[in-house]
Amino acid sequence: MSEEIKANVTMDLKGLACPLPVVRVSQQVKKxxxxxxxxxxxxxxxxxxxxxxxxxxxxxxxxxxxxGASSTKFYIKKLK
Amino acid sequence: MDTDKILKELQQDVAGLKESSQNKLSMVVFSGDMDKLLASFIIASGAAAMGMDVVMFFTFWGTPALRDKKKKAGGKDIFGKMFGVMLPKGPSKVKLSKMHMAGAGTAMMKYLMKKKNVSSLEDMIALAGELGVRIYICELSMGLMGFSHDEMIDYPGLEFVGVAKFLEEAGASRIQLFI
Known part of the structure; x- marks a missing residue:
């Protein structure tokens, strides 16, 4: 059985360089x-x-x- | 054995440890080099994203990097005027510590940063402000180089302080850096 993960919010961070991916994720998770x-x-x-x-x-x-071939999708669950 | 007493002592010790080591990063930004400033702001905004409280102290050559190129300050003496002219006026004017090559190297680095979507120093300062990174500027450096408060960048909560303020913050920080 493949586990289906349904995202509540999706973010396109393609092209962004350090430290922006982590900064944008942290800002989004806060909300x-x-x-x-x-x-x-x-x-x-x-x-x-x-x-x-x-x-x-x-x-x-x-x-x-x-x-993926050119990008990676991370599924992050907010626990805190 | 008095376990209650021991427990109380341990609780006090833990409380003291928590107090002395907060999830905070204190950074001294001494350098006025573009690369080191950029690294400082990347670390600062990264730390803020990690949920840390972040404080940056600008002193000596780091100070002129926070001048606003659009602002003018009058009433300077000859030394103040000299420092004003000789030191970079703001984040867009700072140079690489290596490979500056009379401006060609720094220009090439800026071109590459844009091409590879790396944020400029100006953008990183704005981002730090958005993330609540606190910036303190050394009052002694300001006075020594003849800079006035009016010629510094607009930054949320910008403060001018002395060494005791830095030590208070650094003493309660888990990480302290000197850049």
Whole structure:
């Protein structure tokens, strides 16, 4: 059974460079409710290290990572 | 053994530790080089995104980088005028620490940053303001170089302080950086 993750909000962060992907995600997550999921699509190679580090530090969870050919979608669940 | 007493002592110790090490980053920005300023603001805005309280202290060569090129300040003595002319007037005028090459290197870096969608120093300062990063400017540097408060950039909550203010903030910070 494949788990279907439904995002409450989607963000297009393609083309943005460090530190903007993490900054924009943090600003968006602040506006969301606990338990909601944010889908953030980025082309920043640094995001693979940065998004998990951000989630760990802020107490949120990355529930799924979808790696595409040119971009990656991170599904972030707001826990705090 | 008096466990209640021990528990109370431990609770006090924990409270003291929490007080002395807040989730805060204090940075001294001493450098006026474009690359180091850019790195400072990237770290500051990243830390703010991580939920940290962020304080930046601008001193010495970092100070002129926060001048507003559109603002004019009169009433300066000869030394003030000299510093005013010789030091960069604001974030758009600062130079690379390496490979400046009489302006060609810095211009090339700015071109590349634009091409690769890396934010300019001006944009990073605006972003820091949006994220609630606090900026303090060293009053001593201001006086020494003859800068007036009126010629500095408009930044939310910008303050002019002395070393004690920095030490108070740094003492309660988990991370302190000198750039």
């Amino acid at each position: 969301m409710k606990i338990g909601e999921i944010l889908e953030a699509e980025t082309t920043d190679p640094g995001a693979h290290a940065d998004f998990p580090a951000w989630a760990k530090s802020t107490g949120n969870e990355i529930v799924k990572i979808d790696k």
